[in-house]
Amino acid sequence: MRTWADLDEFQAFLDDGGMVEADDDMPEEYRHEVFRFIEFHANSELMGGLTERDWIPHSPGLRLKQIFLAKTQDEIGHAHLLFMVAADMGVKTRDEMMNDLLAGKTRFHNVFHYRAETWADQIAIAFLVDAAAFASQRAVFAKCTYGPYKRILRRIVGEEGFHMRHGEEMLLKMASGSQVQRDLFQAALERWWWPAVQLFGPDSPPDDPLLKWYIKSERNEVLRHAYVQKYVPLLHGYGFTVPDDGLHQDPDTGEWMMSEIDWAPLKATFSNAGPDSARRLANAVRNHAESAWFRESIGVSA
């Protein structure tokens, strides 16, 4: 077990490329901030996995059913591993985290506070949302100073890469399908573009401790801007319209510039007051209750 005299000494260790392990005597500020971040990630994987699950019976065709089954297993697996990593930080037990999530006391990603209306929404989620999550997780993996999280992120990022490829392949099929299919995706894009962009969060505060401690390797606004540069041309290339009247290319740099973002919808999700938050949470609570018999049968609590 390593220990540090104060935050300055700890910061010097991190600046030097140091990696923190679960049994280190890390500063309480670091322990709590990193724990909260991982708990949020774990919650999001679980809530996302439950949504994927709901669409397995509606997936058109055997291959897509297999793909959505595998994606669901991947997401639930990620949640399982992340809850383990979080519990090992000694802040909350896994049961406490599960109870807090189901009681609406802790948060999960904004994108899981919206309703997926049609199959095309699932494609928009796979193409846009998984890609945004992938970009943000890859940026955490890049410099992550908490060893157990970094090692688990390596596998999560790898698996999310498969999801993204599935997403773009499904989009390609919609884009090269009938007018009905293209209209269906355009409507889904209009529902999911802004939540996907907002997944990166508002601009990072100047003194963000997560940046200082290299949990995040890049500021939110930088990741968001890079995402827009990549996904606007891709969507145009498939023949779709990005739902932003103010979207334009900077005449000097050629960069895609968005309208000012309305952050009110994101903030609503922070207090579980998004358009679909209540239904999603009720769904998760029901799922937890309905699977209690299984946990009992194998002798575990959560």
Added chain:
Amino acid sequence: MTASQIYEVFLKADGKSEFRHVGALGAADNEMALLLARECYCRRAEGEQIWVVRRDDISSADSSETAPNRNKSHRHNDGKLVAEHRRQLREGS
């Protein structure tokens, strides 16, 4: 209800590589731990063999115990003295 046990998971990728620690998981017993290890850590056949070990059964030593061995130069030999001698012979001095 009992709490689940914590298991550490190790994978061995192919003939020549060693078992590597990949992470941990919670499971009720050894059989369940192997099943979960396969479904969480080996989903795309990342390993061909799996070990799961109950965390409580692992004895470990940290850097306070391994540090003394950093300072044993007599366990290494950089070969510099002999190399210098051979170089001088080659140059016919």
